[in-house]
Amino acid sequence: MSVATGWEFVAITMLVYLGVNLIACLGLNLQYGTAGVLNFAFIVFQAAGAYVAALFAVGPSSSSGGFQTYVGGWDFPFPLPWLVATITGAVIAVPIGLVGLRRLRSDYQAMVMLVVSLIATTVVVSFPGFLNGSAGIALVPPPLGTLLNPISVQYGWLYVGLTAVCCMVVFVLVSALARSPLGRNWRAMRENEAVAIAVGLDVNRLRMLVFVVGGAIAALSGAVLVDFISAWSPDAWLYPETFAFFTALIVGGLGNSMGALIGAVLVPTLLLEGVTLLPTFANPTVSLGLQWVVIGVVIIAFLWFRPQGIVPERKTVIAPPDNTAAALATGHKAQEAG
C-alpha cells in the first residue's frame, strides 16, 4: 500500500503498526500479565488470524494466475474475514491449550509452547499446498478497496481509522475483563494457584478461557496487519516475534493496559518497525541483526534493573461501606496487629 507523500506514508504505516502491536500486546497482557499464563506460541495465533483473513479475501488461487497454492480461498467482503479470523484464533486456542496448558513447571511449559511455535512454522513450510509454504500468500486485496482508491492518502487514513476502532474495542474489552470478578480470579490464579483452587476457583477453566480470549485478540491483530501489507509469509511469524511482544510487556509493565501501550510503542513499533523505515546504514543485515541484539540486551537490562516495567500494575482500592468510612475518619485506630 503506497501513498502519495513521504511523511504521510511513514505516519500511516507507523500508526497502523502501532495499532496492530497494541492489540497484540493487550491480548498477551491479558494472558500473561493478568492471568500469569505463558504463551510462547503467541505469534502462531497472530499468524493464524492473518492467514485466515487472507484466505477469506484473496479468492481462489486461479484468479490471480494460479502460482500460489493454498487451501480454500474465498472472496468475502470486509469485515467478514476479520470476524472469521478472530473466531479462528479462539478455536485453535483449544487444541494448543490442551498441549501447552498441562500442569507443567512454568519454564518447561514455556519451552513446550516455543516448540509448538517452531513446529507450526515447519509444518507450514514443509507442506506448500497448505498455505503456499515459505513463499506465503500474497496479493491479498485491501478491505473496502472498492470504496476508495487503495493507493490514495485517504485510504491510508481510513485504514488507520479502522485500526483505531479495533484498538478501542479490544481496549474496552480487556479493561472490562480486568476490572471484573473474572479478572480478579485470573489474578488470584496468577498469584497462588494452590490457594486459588482451595477457595473454589476452577483454574483449568480459567486458564483455557484466557487462552481462548487472548488467542482471539491475537488473531484479530494478524487480520488487521495482513490486510495492510497484503501478504503474509512464515518470515513474519518466526518464534522470536513472540519474544518481542513479551519484551514489550516487560518493558512497559505487566498487568495493566497503560504498560501494554507504552511497551507496544517502544518495542515492536519503534524498535523493530521504526528502524526499518530509517535510512539503513551500510549493510541491511547488520541493522536487522542489531535490532534483535538490542531487544535481547533491553530485556536483560529491564529484568535486572526494573522488572516491574515502566508502569507497574495499579492497586485496586475498594472504598469501605459508609459507616466504616466514618469510623476510620474519626481516627479509630485499630491496635497494631503483631
Added chain:
Amino acid sequence: MNQLVLIVGSGLITAALLAVAGVGFTLQFSVTNVLNIAYGSVMGAAAFAAYEVNKAGANLWVSGLVAAATGAMLSLAMNRGVFKPFERRRAGVFTLIILSLAISLILDNVVLMVGGPFFFSYKQLGQASVRIAGVGFPPSQVFIVGAAVVLMFAVHAMQKWTKLGKAMRATATNPELAKASGVRTGLVIDLAWLISGALCGLAGLFMGIIVGAFNASTGSSFLVPIIAAVVLGGIGESYGAMLGALTIGLVSEAAASIAGVSALKQLVAFAILIGMLLLRPQGIMSGTAAQRGLVR
C-alpha cells in the same frame, strides 16, 4: 538390505549429533535447573567459529578444538554473567528461560552481523567414501559417530567413576546439602558448564558437517530435535538423552526413508515430542523431572 544399512547408518549419524548435544543440554539443566534455550545458538556460534578457522586453513581436528573451546567459553560466560547473578537475586525459573531466549537472540544475531546472511561450509572433510556393508558414507560423518561414542563413554566414565561426577550428582540433587558436606558447588557448576559447553560446541561442529551448509540460525533450528530427544529420554538424565537421541535418530530416518518424504524427518521428531508431552511429559527416565517438579 542396502536401504536398511542406509537407514541405520543415517539414523546413527543423526543420533550421534543429538546425543552429544542432548547430554550437554541435560547436564546444564541437571546441575543448575536452567532450561537453556540459548544452547542451539551456542552450537551455531561454535560452528561458525570453527568455520572461520577452517576457512583460514586449519584441519578438522583444530576446528573441532576451536568449536569446543568456543562452546565452553560462551557457556561459562552465560552462566557466570547472566544466570548466576539473577539466581542470586532469587529470580524465578520463568525469568531464567526468558533470559536464555534473550541470549539466544543476541548470539544468533551477532553471528549474523559478523558472518553475514550466507551459508557456511567446511572444507577438507575428506573425499573418499567409507564403505560399510556396501553403502558409502562420508568419512567425516563416520568420524562423528565414532567421536560421539567416545564422548558418551567419557561422560559415562566421568559421572560414575570420578569425584567430579559424584560432586555433580550431589549438587544436582541437593545443592545446600552438597555445599554443607564440603562439595565446592561453585566450582562444580563452573566445570559442568565448561564441559557441557564443550559438548555443545562439538555438537555445533558435527551439525555443520552433517547439514553441509549452515547459516546463523541453523543452530537454533536444531533445538527442536534436541529438546525432543531430551524430553523423550527424561530431562536431566544423561542416559535418557542418549536413549532419546538414538530413538529419534533412527525413527525419523526410517520414517523419512520409508515414506520417501525427507521433510518427514523433522516432523517425526516433532510428533514424538508432542506425543510425549501429552502422554508422559516427564520422559522415560523421569527421576530428575519428578524431583524438580516439572510435571504437576
Added chain:
Amino acid sequence: MAVTALEVEELRRKLGGVDAVAGVSFSVAEGVTAGLIGPNGAGKSTLVGLIGGTQLPDAGTVRLFGDDISRLPAWQRSRLGLARTFQISGEFARLTVLENLMVACRDKTGETLWGALFRRSRWSAIERAHADRAWELLERFRLEHKANEYAGLLSGGEKRLVEIMRGLISRPRLLLLDEPLAGVNPTLREEITEYLWSLRRDGLTMIIVEHELEAVERLCDTVLVMANGRLVGQGKYSEVIEMGEVVDAYIKG
C-alpha cells in the same frame, strides 16, 4: 438428631509405597470443633489433603453433610461449603487484603465471560455486597486499616488472620484449619485462639490440626489422635492426653 457434618470411612492413601493414611474412619457432628493431633509423620497432613481435596484417596470415602466428595477436586469441595487454611500461609500477594477475601466469594454473573462483559450492573451490586461483608470481617478481626494494602506486605500474623477470614467469608459449613497457630508469637496466638473460640460459640463446625495442646484443650469438643497413618484414639481432651502415643509425641523429648 445431630447432623453429621463430616464422615470419613476407611480412608486409605499410599505415598511412596507406605500407607500414609491406613484405613481411617471417624465422623464429626455439626457444630462440633474437633482437634486432630499426633506426632510428625502420623499422616495428619495427608488426611487433611484427602478431606480438602488436594489429594485423592486410594480407597474409602469422605462425605460432607451427606454428599460424597471423595473424588471431587478441591475447588468443587470449596463450593460445597468446605473451607480450609494451609499450614504455610498462602495469600495472593499482589492482591489487596479486600481482594484476597472477595476472591473467596462466588458470583455466578461476574465470573463468566459473558457476565463480566455485559452484566456489569448486576455484578457491581453483588461486588458491593461482598465488599461490605469483607469489611465486616476485617472490623471483627481488627484489620480494617490494612484493607487496601497488598496482602504480600503484611506481617506473618496478619497473613494468618487474612487466611482465616478468607475461610470464613464464604460462610462455610465446615472449616478445616491446618496448624493455625504454628510459628505465631504468643500474643497473636492468644488472639487467634480467642477468634476461634468465638467462631465455635457461633456454632461453626471446625476441624483443627494443631500441636499447641493448650489451644486444643481450650477449643476442641473432641480430639482425634493419629499415629502411623491410623486413628489411635478419639475422645475428650482429658481422656486422650493420657494415651501412650500422645505422651510419647508431646511430653517426652
